[in-house]
Amino acid sequence: MKKSVLVLFILLVASLSLGSLSLGLINVAAKTESLSNTPLSGFVGIDVLGIDLRYDLGPLSLGVATPFLMFTLSEDTGIKTSFVIPGVAWLVYEGLKLDMGVFYFRGDIGHTFAFGEQLQLGFSPLRLGVGMNIIPNYYIEFNTAVILQKFSETIGKIYDFKIGYRF
Helix, strand or coil, X not given: CHHHHHHHHHHHHHHHHHCEEEEEEEEEEEEECCCCCCCCCCCEEEEEEEEEEEEEECCEEEEEEEEEEEEEEECCCXXXXXXXXXXXXXXXXXXXXXXXXXXXXXXXXXXXXXXXCCCCCCCCEEEEEEEEECCCCEEEEEEEEEEHHHHHHXXXXXXXXXXXXXX
16 A cells, blocks of 8 residues: 555646646636526626636646635626535546747637536536737636537637746
8 A cells, every 4th residue: 555655646746747737717608598508688798707726737736716705797687696615516627738939829628517416517627729828837828618518609708817836
């Protein structure tokens, strides 16, 4: 048991030294009728702020994001702000990044899940976007996303913006 823990620890340290870990603030905005199949009348806008932790190893990316604040705009309820306990909802994703100097192109596919029954998640977003390395270790990204389970209803309606720091 001790040998396997030591081997796992050595692999973790080696992979962290070869890749880069980043932490970012992500803002996801969506114009939709509903992501949870709840019927709503009129326009609904959803804006979610969250924390995104990503590990890049060459062109490969693995990441996890969790929201902490959500804003909704609806004809039914008006403007509503909701605090989301970090760690209740998650987006886990994997993707590829193509570096072009200061700029890069990226794409990933992920899956959402939540703990508890108050959040109706379980959809899989596909994101494509561009990023820019600004000052050393800082970057910004802009992505557009679709939900694979509702592809035609979500195309061109979901965007995210991220600013982050690479350690």
